Amino acid sequence: MLLQLNNIFKWVNSGGQRIFLLKDLNLEVEEGEFISVMGPSGSGKSTLLNVIGMLDNFDEGEYHFLDESVHNLKEKHRANLYKEYIGFVFQSYHLLDELTVKENLEMPLLYKKYKSSERKAMVADMLDRFNIVGKKDLFPAQLSGGQQQLVGVARALIANPKLILADEPTGNLNSTQSKEIMELFKQLNQEGVTIVQVTHSKKNAAYGSRIINLLDGRRIIQNVT
Amino acid sequence: MLKNHFKSAFRNLIKYKVGSTINVAGLTVALLTTFVIYSWVKHELSYDSMHEDSDQVYRLVIDQDDEQLISLSPAIKTRLLDNIPEIENSVRLFKASVVGGKTKVAHENKVFTNNEIVYTDENFFSIFSFPLVYGDKNEILKKPNAVVLTEETAEKYFGSEDPVGKTLMVSNKNLLEVTGVVESLPSNSHFHFDMLVSMKSHPWGNIDRTGLGSGYVYYNYIKIYKDSSPASIIEKINEQLAGIELSWDWDPMFGLQPIKDIHLHSDGWGEFEANGSMTFVYVFVSIGFLVLLIAAINYINMAAAYSLKRSKEIGIRKTIGAERKQLIVGFLVESLVVVLTAFILALFINELVKPAVHYITGTSINIWNNEYWIAQVFLCTLVLGVIIGFFPALFLTRVSPSSLITSKFTKTGTRFDFKNLLLTIQFCISIFLIIGTIVVYNQMQYMQNKKLGYDKEQVFVLHTGYENLKNKTELLKQTLVGDSKIVNASLLSQIPSNISTGEGVNLPDGNRIEVSFMSVDKDFFRTLSVDIIEGEERIGQVKIDPDISEENRKNQFVVNRSFLSKMEVNAEDAINKNIVIRHGNMQPGPIIGVIDDFHFQSLHNPIGPLVLEFTPHNFQHLLVKLNTDDIKATMGFIENTWKNIAGDLPFDYQFLDETYNALYKEETKVSYLILTLSIISIVIGSIGLFGLSLFFVERKTKEIGIRKVMGASVLKIFTILTKSFTKWVLIANIITWPIGYYIMSRWLENFAYKTTLSWWIFALAGAIAMAIALVTVSWQSFRAAIANPVESLRNE
Numbered sequence A: 001m002l003l004q005l006n007n008i009f010k011w012v013n014s015g016g017q018r019i020f021l022l023k024d025l026n027l028e029v030e031e032g033e034f035i036s037v038m039g040p041s042g043s044g045k046s047t048l049l050n051v052i053g054m055l056d057n058f059d060e061g062e063y064h065f066l067d068e069s070v071h072n073l074k075e076k077h078r079a080n081l082y083k084e085y086i087g088f089v090f091q092s093y094h095l096l097d098e099l100t101v102k103e104n105l106e107m108p109l110l111y112k113k114y115k116s117s118e119r120k121a122m123v124a125d126m127l128d129r130f131n132i133v134g135k136k137d138l139f140p141a142q143l144s145g146g147q148q149q150l151v152g153v154a155r156a157l158i159a160n161p162k163l164i165l166a167d168e169p170t171g172n173l174n175s176t177q178s179k180e181i182m183e184l185f186k187q188l189n190q191e192g193v194t195i196v197q198v199t200h201s202k203k204n205a206a207y208g209s210r211i212i213n214l215l216d217g218r219r220i221i222q223n224v225t
Numbered sequence B: 001m002l003k004n005h006f007k008s009a010f011r012n013l014i015k016y017k018v019g020s021t022i023n024v025a026g027l028t029v030a031l032l033t034t035f036v037i038y039s040w041v042k043h044e045l046s047y048d049s050m051h052e053d054s055d056q057v058y059r060l061v062i063d064q065d066d067e068q069l070i071s072l073s074p075a076i077k078t079r080l081l082d083n084i085p086e087i088e089n090s091v092r093l094f095k096a097s098v099v100g101g102k103t104k105v106a107h108e109n110k111v112f113t114n115n116e117i118v119y120t121d122e123n124f125f126s127i128f129s130f131p132l133v134y135g136d137k138n139e140i141l142k143k144p145n146a147v148v149l150t151e152e153t154a155e156k157y158f159g160s161e162d163p164v165g166k167t168l169m170v171s172n173k174n175l176l177e178v179t180g181v182v183e184s185l186p187s188n189s190h191f192h193f194d195m196l197v198s199m200k201s202h203p204w205g206n207i208d209r210t211g212l213g214s215g216y217v218y219y220n221y222i223k224i225y226k227d228s229s230p231a232s233i234i235e236k237i238n239e240q241l242a243g244i245e246l247s248w249d250w251d252p253m254f255g256l257q258p259i260k261d262i263h264l265h266s267d268g269w270g271e272f273e274a275n276g277s278m279t280f281v282y283v284f285v286s287i288g289f290l291v292l293l294i295a296a297i298n299y300i301n302m303a304a305a306y307s308l309k310r311s312k313e314i315g316i317r318k319t320i321g322a323e324r325k326q327l328i329v330g331f332l333v334e335s336l337v338v339v340l341t342a343f344i345l346a347l348f349i350n351e352l353v354k355p356a357v358h359y360i361t362g363t364s365i366n367i368w369n370n371e372y373w374i375a376q377v378f379l380c381t382l383v384l385g386v387i388i389g390f391f392p393a394l395f396l397t398r399v400s401p402s403s404l405i406t407s408k409f410t411k412t413g414t415r416f417d418f419k420n421l422l423l424t425i426q427f428c429i430s431i432f433l434i435i436g437t438i439v440v441y442n443q444m445q446y447m448q449n450k451k452l453g454y455d456k457e458q459v460f461v462l463h464t465g466y467e468n469l470k471n472k473t474e475l476l477k478q479t480l481v482g483d484s485k486i487v488n489a490s491l492l493s494q495i496p497s498n499i500s501t502g503e504g505v506n507l508p509d510g511n512r513i514e515v516s517f518m519s520v521d522k523d524f525f526r527t528l529s530v531d532i533i534e535g536e537e538r539i540g541q542v543k544i545d546p547d548i549s550e551e552n553r554k555n556q557f558v559v560n561r562s563f564l565s566k567m568e569v570n571a572e573d574a575i576n577k578n579i580v581i582r583h584g585n586m587q588p589g590p591i592i593g594v595i596d597d598f599h600f601q602s603l604h605n606p607i608g609p610l611v612l613e614f615t616p617h618n619f620q621h622l623l624v625k626l627n628t629d630d631i632k633a634t635m636g637f638i639e640n641t642w643k644n645i646a647g648d649l650p651f652d653y654q655f656l657d658e659t660y661n662a663l664y665k666e667e668t669k670v671s672y673l674i675l676t677l678s679i680i681s682i683v684i685g686s687i688g689l690f691g692l693s694l695f696f697v698e699r700k701t702k703e704i705g706i707r708k709v710m711g712a713s714v715l716k717i718f719t720i721l722t723k724s725f726t727k728w729v730l731i732a733n734i735i736t737w738p739i740g741y742y743i744m745s746r747w748l749e750n751f752a753y754k755t756t757l758s759w760w761i762f763a764l765a766g767a768i769a770m771a772i773a774l775v776t777v778s779w780q781s782f783r784a785a786i787a788n789p790v791e792s793l794r795n796e
């Protein structure tokens, strides 16, 4: 078991009323799974991903990640946990515009205090693997959306995370580019990386092994295949 | 990692061009200002520390009720040296110019009268360690008629020749032999000279026979043994010198001033040179801090303005594993890059503006000649960089990475928004400095235009106190008055803009009061248009006969109104009352006239009692009231007349209003400095405000577009945009007015006669600040207001 959410509640108070963003949510993710999260806009998909990624707190419930009880951990511990095990991919790529492709890939390694020689090797390996060696000295603004997202995925992957969280990774891409990213995810998953992605497209969702449907912060079980 | 921080910092600087430019510009000006202030302050604090044993050297003064008399009797030296074993050594200085104008010193055809000639004892150089270029410090002042020159003086007389052994002729009669050359004196010495002459060649002969109670024109310095206590030495000095009879109303209470404290802490009667003041050091240090604060606030405000954009970057960095510590370091590197860029620019500009700075401050300090200087300033700059980088770092790195992903951040705004608070602080500082500038300027104007009780315009002061001229001054006066270009002339003892206090007078009832006095002739009153209240006729009849001996002279006096109030009689009753001045022949004499009060000292002092006597042997100057605006021709005439009568005695003159202005030299200098610094800080503040207005308008673009589509006028939109700034200017005014009132009334307490702090000063300061703020933001606001609304809406 990679992670387990038990009866998670998350809410905000607005005008004396409690608005639930996540409501009594349960989820288990095994290592090596590829899960797609679906649901209408505003249903809490991003919120769920943030909670899983420990970027955001929840108000009630239990969260176990590997052997750790995340709900009992201090902020700093939690940050260490996601830094070590989780990579993020975003809809709008979120690359650092002032850094080149190579530098963007190197950044997570710098923060994790890898040695210079190790960093060089790992970056070169990533560039190679994603076929972007020729782009290594370009800035994000000089790349197409698909290329930027490739870099985004490469960056998420570079420190060898166990889990990749992708929030609408193809939301800004055309169908060819989308396909390329999804194929990449599939391949990564086969290599053993666990993936949780948010998507609006049935086609993309189908790459996953399991689909989770959200509505108003709750899971709904659909008997559709 | 550090390399990457630098890389990011540089790229961010380029990415956020507008902000970086504003930051660097503001900090450059602020650092430049602080450099200048810092070097000036260091210079002020460094006075007289160049002497090897400066910690053991003290100046002896008479110290009574917060007032000091600096020049003392020459006899004190031997008395103290013989009786107080803790005193290792002692040296006296005698400034030749104290007793009579300028002295002519010639070598062949090179003749100069502008030398500062100082007589001193042979051990001068064992107490004051000015390095010598030629000569043995223990020998050069031993013999009579030995003179030591400064490098400049040597160069002036002898060019590149070796001056040692050459001679100089003083006043056409004494031949001095050059025995040594001393390096140019450092500017941070509390006394300067051009020539140092051995005491044995003193024009008054053997001064050691002077009594302890007389000859108070010598500066006495003592060097005490290490580890001996100055307090106990002061006690012993007072034991030794107890009971000295001084000819004026001071008690002989002696004190010691550490020489390092003289420049900033001593302001007594008869200082060698005008000293500085600790108050100004504090004033400029404070202004330096304020200017830095304004620039620092600019930086922090810019960071706040960019915080929306920057927080996205922070969010990304956090999700890819950055720790807060690492992010903070990133921000610090950025601020350091900014301040160091500003630092380097400031150093360059400093070189360019050096002459201007010299002109304004009167000090010239070369940054490069002091290795510590650069290091210290560099260190301070780094500290500044860390401080200004830390604020934004602390707040921006607090952003939670999740807010980035849901992009909530842009909706709720940032928690880092002190812009308004900081802006208000900046306005407070600017308004305060504007108030200060106006008040200082007002006081200057007030002093220039103050009715002094006499007319100082077009009055020419000629120094006539030469022994060889004694019998010819009356002739000189009459010859000048005979010409139509000259209205009037009067011989007198002191320049009437600055007469010292310190003579005792016995009143008819036996009481003693302290007065100022001067010797004049009967034409004094008309020459300066001083009002005579009582006894005009008798004053007009006063005859001055230089042939009558001192003992036989019949004394008669004219007093001013404040003398009468001390004496507690009215003007009519005062006439014919006998009083005694405790100097001269000490004969009682009647008061024959009463004049209105006039300001015979700087306006720092209230008008005190004044006694005028008609004693020609005290005459030192001739006042000449000119008739014409053609000053040049009249001057030529006067100089010719001088040459005919006085021969080649130095023609040494001033204008009376110049001597008056010289009293306020320090204030004038300071008022210019405060004005300059106010302008600088306002400019820096405006740069920052301009930057903020850019962001503000940018954020409001959509709102403006919608309002315009709905038909709002350009003026309406302009008002909306500027309103948010003007509110803070108003608040800043309300905060600053009482503070400014308090501080400036404290400053004005330094003056016995001062302008009032009327309300308009504060209103004007507020209006100026408001105007500057409006002009600064209006360019952006106006551009936004006239922009095509469709354009801005489409961009959304």
Ligand SMILES: Nc1ncnc2c1ncn2[C@@H]1O[C@H](COP(=O)(O)OP(=O)(O)O)[C@@H](O)[C@H]1O
Pocket: A012, A021, A039, A040, A041, A042, A043, A044, A045, A046, A047, A048, B406, B408
């Ligand atoms: N901090 C918050 N305060 C108030 N409402 C929030 C907050 N975070 C998210 N929401 C709301 O919660 C709902 C779920 O948001 P989100 O998880 O982003 O939905 P999705 O990603 O499925 O479109 C939305 O209606 C959103 O506006």
Ligand SMILES: [Mg+2]
Pocket: A045, A046, A047
């Ligand atoms: Mg979402």
